[in-house]
Amino acid sequence: MPELPEVETVVRSLYADVVGRVFVAIMAYWPRQIAPLSPQEFASRLTGRYVQSLHRRGKYIVFDLDAGALLIHLKMTGRLYVVPKGVSHPDDRWLRAVFEMDDGHELRFSDPRRFGRLLLVDLAEEVTGQLGPEPLSEDFTLEIFRTRLTARRGTIKPLLLDQHFVAGIGNIYADEALWSAGIDPRRKVDTLKPEEVESLYIALRAVLLSGIEHQGASVNWYRKPDGTKGEQQDHFNVYDRTGKPCSRCGTVIQKISLGQRGTHYCPVCQK
DNA sequence: CGGACAACCTGGCGGC
DNA sequence: TGCCGCCAGGTTGTCC
Helix, strand or coil: CCCHHHHHHHHHHHHHHHCCCEEEEEEECCHHHCCCCCHHHHHHHHCCCEEEEEEEECCEEEEEECCCEEEEECCCCCEEEEEECCCCCHHHHHEEEEEEECCCEEEEEECCCCCCEEEEECCCHHHHCCCCCCCCCCCCCHHHHHHHHHCCCCEHHHHHHCCCCCCCCCHHHHHHHHHHHCCCCCCEHHHCCHHHHHHHHHHHHHHHHHHHHCCCCCCCCCCCCCCCCCCHHHHCCCCCCCCCECCCCCCECEEEEECCEEEEECCCCCC
C-alpha cells in the first residue's frame, strides 16, 4: 500500500526527528525482516551510528549513516513512528523493531503482516541500484519514458508496477494514472500511440504529485507517522471505486484481475 | 523477456 | 454471535 507518495510523506514527517540523532540501542523481533543479518548483528552494527540524512528512493526509506545505510521497505502494512522511550503506542501491538535514539525518543517499526524489510548495507546502491528512474526527478523526461517504454513488451499496467522500469508506482497510482491518461490497463505497450505515451507520462507525474500533496492514500493500513490518515483516497477516480460512477463519463467503474492484481478502470473512457 | 503462480503474513470483512 | 474463507497488495523466486 505505501507507494511513492506515502513513503515520501513518511520520510518528510520523520526527517526532523531522526536526522542528527545517534542510535543508542536496537531491538529487532522478527529475524526474517532483517535477514541476512541476525538480530544481534543488526543491533551491534547499528548501535552508535549517526543519522546523517534521510531520503526516499522508490518505495525505500533510506537512512544515510556515518557508516553504511539502513533501508526500510514498508511493503503493505509497515508503519514508522517516533515516541518518547517508555511511552506506549497503539501500533505497538505489532511492534517488530525499536531504534532507541540519543534524545530519549524511539523510532518504532510496526508491521502486522511482517512483510516489511529492514536492510543494513554498506552502500544504499547495493539495493536501490536495481530500481528504475525516479518518476518525479528532472532526469525523468518524456523522452526517457518513451525510450524505456519502447524497449519493453507486454501489458502496460503490470509494466508500471515493475520497479525496475520506474520506481515507486504501486497498484493505486498505476490505476489512477491509467484512468487519467484514458488508457485501458490491458493495453499492450507496443500499441500505445505517441500521444498516449505523453498523456501517461503527464498523468503518472500528476497523480504522484497529488498523492504527495494529500500526504498519501489511507485505504486501510497506511498512516502517517503521527497516526493520522492521508487524504488522497478522497481524490480517487477509480481505485476502490468499483460500482461507482466514473467522474468523467458516469459509467460504472469495473474491477478486474490483471497480473494477479485488482485493477480498477472505466470501460468507456479508458481505451 | 513475459506471464502465471506460489510464498511471505495477518486483519478485516462478507457470507452463512 | 461466531466461524469460515477469502481478499488485500509489494516483492522475490520458480517455472514454462
